[in-house]
Amino acid sequence: MLEIKNLNVHYGVIHALKDVSLTVNQGEIVTLIGANGAGKTTTLRTISGLQKATSGEIILEGKDITNVSASQRVEMKLSQVPEGRRIFPAMTIVENLELGAYLRRDKANIKKDMDNIFELFPILGERKKQLAGTLSGGEQQMLAMGRALMSRPKILLLDEPSMGLAPLLVREIFNIIVNINSTGTTILLVEQNAKMALSIAHRAYVLETGSIVMTGTGEELAKSDEIQKSYLGG
Amino acid sequence: MLTCFIATKGGATLDQFLQQIVNGVSLGSIYALVALGYTMVYGIIKLINFAHGDVYMVGAYVGFAVTTYLGLGFIPALIISMVTCAVLGMSIEKIAYKPLRNSTRIAVLITAIGVSLLLEYTMMYFVGPEVRSYPKLLSPKVFKFGNIIINMQQIYIVLTTIVLMIILQYVVNKTKVGKAMRAVSADKDAAQLMGIKVDNTISFTFAIGSALAGAGGVLVGIYYNSIDPLMGMMPGLKAFVAAVFGGIGSIPGAMIGGLSIGMLETLVSGYGNSMYRDAAVFAFLILILILKPSGLLGKNTKEKV
Numbered sequence: 001m002l003e004i005k006n007l008n009v010h011y012g013v014i015h016a017l018k019d020v021s022l023t024v025n026q027g028e029i030v031t032l033i034g035a036n037g038a039g040k041t042t043t044l045r046t047i048s049g050l051q052k053a054t055s056g057e058i059i060l061e062g063k064d065i066t067n068v069s070a071s072q073r074v075e076m077k078l079s080q081v082p083e084g085r086r087i088f089p090a091m092t093i094v095e096n097l098e099l100g101a102y103l104r105r106d107k108a109n110i111k112k113d114m115d116n117i118f119e120l121f122p123i124l125g126e127r128k129k130q131l132a133g134t135l136s137g138g139e140q141q142m143l144a145m146g147r148a149l150m151s152r153p154k155i156l157l158l159d160e161p162s163m164g165l166a167p168l169l170v171r172e173i174f175n176i177i178v179n180i181n182s183t184g185t186t187i188l189l190v191e192q193n194a195k196m197a198l199s200i201a202h203r204a205y206v207l208e209t210g211s212i213v214m215t216g217t218g219e220e221l222a223k224s225d226e227i228q229k230s231y232l233g234g
Numbered sequence: 235m236l237t238c239f240i241a242t243k244g245g246a247t248l249d250q251f252l253q254q255i256v257n258g259v260s261l262g263s264i265y266a267l268v269a270l271g272y273t274m275v276y277g278i279i280k281l282i283n284f285a286h287g288d289v290y291m292v293g294a295y296v297g298f299a300v301t302t303y304l305g306l307g308f309i310p311a312l313i314i315s316m317v318t319c320a321v322l323g324m325s326i327e328k329i330a331y332k333p334l335r336n337s338t339r340i341a342v343l344i345t346a347i348g349v350s351l352l353l354e355y356t357m358m359y360f361v362g363p364e365v366r367s368y369p370k371l372l373s374p375k376v377f378k379f380g381n382i383i384i385n386m387q388q389i390y391i392v393l394t395t396i397v398l399m400i401i402l403q404y405v406v407n408k409t410k411v412g413k414a415m416r417a418v419s420a421d422k423d424a425a426q427l428m429g430i431k432v433d434n435t436i437s438f439t440f441a442i443g444s445a446l447a448g449a450g451g452v453l454v455g456i457y458y459n460s461i462d463p464l465m466g467m468m469p470g471l472k473a474f475v476a477a478v479f480g481g482i483g484s485i486p487g488a489m490i491g492g493l494s495i496g497m498l499e500t501l502v503s504g505y506g507n508s509m510y511r512d513a514a515v516f517a518f519l520i521l522i523l524i525l526k527p528s529g530l531l532g533k534n535t536k537e538k539v
């Protein structure tokens with residue numbers, strides 16, 4: 001579904017990604033874990049086209065999209081929930097969701113999908129006209145996810161969806177991610193909450209200062225000593 | 235104090251006051267149209283487009299040309315001027331500002347001043363520096379309400395402004411491209427993740443802002459009857475003050491700001507001395523910047539420069 005080959009990204013002189021390669025297969029949940037500043041966000045931003053790669057290839061469903069614009073990548077059914085949610089604070093919940101469907105023209109289906117989002121996140125359905133900026137952190141995360149789903153993505157990139165949320169809510173968000181995946185959406189999940197991420201992921205990659213240092217199934221990594229020590233606090 | 239003054243002086247003074255208000259609303263409408271362009275462009279790329287007043291000047295000349303040489307009427311002149319200015323605004327953005335998208339803000343600001351001078355002196359080269367008078371497009375009829383006089387130009391100015399603002403509100407709030415404009419203004423990265431093309435949206439914003447300035451140029455031509463290549467400087471600055479007063483980035487703010495500055499100016503001329511009216515506007519700007527830098531309807535955010 002998505003394949004990244006030898007990706008390098010620089011910010012000026014900072015070499016943020018060093019020959020990163022990873023694969024996400026159709027139907028999988030793949031997680032990318034790593035410490036602060038490891039380059040997780042940079043990886044996702046480069047995949048979605050917000051950040052230019054210095055070298056390397058990004059291949060989506062067999063097509064090289066390395067030089068395709070960010071908005072065209074959305075058209076190719078790749079969608080991202082950015083770090084920090086980045087909802088449009090001065091717009092209502094409905095307007096935010098409508099923007100998620102910006103490239104679609106099938107009005108009737110958009111309406112149907114919006115109803116589905118409200119089923120997935122009932123709290124959003126109760127506050128359709130509320131300004132997004134006045135929602136709580138958890139609600140904003142749900143809105144950001146709903147907004148990304150409105151483009152009907154085949155692959156969804158999630159950047160730290162659990163950031164700043166209470167444990168109970170984190171569990172709920174992860175359940176919803178599994179739920180979204182079970183309806184056929186492929187997922188690439190970036191997390192600092194390695195324990196939760198590994199528990200739902202089919203496969204995982206570990207990023208350390210810009211390089212992939214380990215990969216395996218979620219279970220394998222959760223058991224590995226090094227991961228236990230560095231990321232699972234045991 | 236003003237009301238007490240009016241009450242003691244009786245009816246004649248009240249009439250005089252209302253007359254100033256009528257004049258102020260007419261002038262203020264034109265400022266509001268120009269202020270909208272400043273505020274929309276600032277909202278989307280955080281640039282104070284100093285060339286905006288000159289786009290308004292070009293609009294006035296286009297209106298002058300098509301009415302004088304082609305004998306067109308008010309409405310066609312207005313539309314042609316708006317379209318020409320929209321194309322001009324988009325071209326300025328493409329040629330002068332877009333290559334500087336990732337440069338420092340001061341570099342873009344200096345470029346904007348350069349574009350302003352370029353427009354002024356290019357126009358002067360072609361039409362000469364002299365003042366030209368607009369042909370009479372509207373009937374000289376005036377309407378009298380007691381001692382208050384409202385002329386045809388004022389009615390056209392206010393009606394045109396209202397219609398354009400209604401259309402603008404509709405475009406910004408209800409259409410897809412309007413939603414894209416608001417999304418890009420709020421967060422460019424997030425907008426791209428929705429599939430919005432940021433460059434096209436910025437271009438469209440310049441088109442709309444410039445078209446409104448073009449309309450303002452034609453309206454000022456029929457109101458004051460005289461135009462010249464440097465006519466955009468002072469109204470441009472005042473419209474900028476209006477945008478700051480309303481809260482830069484806010485569309486309703488620019489409308490209210492424009493009307494307020496127009497009123498302030500006519501009241502100062504009417505009751506004080508017309509020599510002070512420009513000074514009053516800029517003194518007002520300084521006051522706003524000290525008392526409420528975010529303006530009436532602006533967001534109270536600290537700007538990272």
Ligand SMILES: Nc1ncnc2c1ncn2[C@@H]1O[C@H](COP(=O)(O)OP(=O)(O)OP(=O)(O)O)[C@@H](O)[C@H]1O
Nearest residue numbers: 011014016034035036037038039040041042043192
């Ligand atoms: N816009 C930028 N300009 C310069 N350096 C940057 C920029 N964005 C990120 N970096 C640097 O690149 C490296 C990777 O950052 P990135 O945001 O990808 O890390 P991350 O793994 O997402 O971290 P976190 O878990 O804290 O979100 C860091 O050293 C960071 O300082």
Ligand SMILES: [Mg+2]
Nearest residue numbers: 040041042083
């Ligand atoms: Mg990050």
